[in-house]
Amino acid sequence: MASFNPKQFGYNVTFVGEEKKTSVLNSDQKEFAGGIDKDDITCAICHLILRDPVQAVDCGHRFCKNCISQFHQTNPAKCPMDWKTIQIFPDIGKKREILNLQIRCQNHEEGCDWQNEIREEENHLQNCGYERVSCELKCGEDILQKNMQKHL
Numbered sequence: 072m073a074s075f076n077p078k079q080f081g082y083n084v085t086f087v088g089e090e091k092k093t094s095v096l097n098s099d100q101k102e103f104a105g106g107i108d109k110d111d112i113t114c115a116i117c118h119l120i121l122r123d124p125v126q127a128v129d130c131g132h133r134f135c136k137n138c139i140s141q142f143h144q145t146n147p148a149k150c151p152m153d154w155k156t157i158q159i160f161p162d163i164g165k166k167r168e169i170l171n172l173q174i175r176c177q178n179h180e181e182g183c184d185w186q187n188e189i190r191e192e193e194n195h196l197q198n199c200g201y202e203r204v205s206c207e208l209k210c211g212e213d214i215l216q217k218n219m220q221k222h223l
């Protein structure tokens with residue numbers, strides 16, 4: 072897991088109004104508050120919410136920019152879903168739509184009640200008191216950011 076960089080893939084987020092975080096999508100979970108069709112904003116490769124979406128002209132499949140370029144390193148110009156030869160282009164409209172979606176903080180189960188647009192997530196996580204970080208004194212414990220002063 073050392074080389075795993077989540078930013079290479081889509082957004083793993085919980086939307087406002089969505090009951091429970093789910094990493095695997097099935098047809099029952101297609102619809103959530105707001106009536107947005109989740110299939111429409113999900114990357115066909117990483118199954119997360121599209122980050123920098125691109126669309127294949129020929130078949131309409133959508134992927135995160137990073138996901139498809141990684142795939143194309145071994146399978147140039149192929150669609151991983153139907154193996155058509157495809158051309159891709161950045162889907163600016165979809166990107167804007169996704170960045171506007173309201174999400175909850177990924178630490179909401181720890182108690183953070185922040186909610187805002189996806190575009191604000193990165194900023195928030197830098198300041199989120201409920202982010203779990205390793206102890207500054209390297210005692211080996213993981214502590215919520217907001218409890219660090221108390222812990223030290």
Ligand SMILES: [Zn+2]
Pocket residue numbers: 127130131132150151152153154155
């Ligand atoms: Zn396709």
Ligand SMILES: [Zn+2]
Pocket residue numbers: 080081114115116117118119121122134135138
């Ligand atoms: Zn992806």
Ligand SMILES: [Zn+2]
Pocket residue numbers: 176177178179183184185195196199200201202
């Ligand atoms: Zn938070």
Ligand SMILES: [Zn+2]
Pocket residue numbers: 206207208209210211212222
């Ligand atoms: Zn400590």
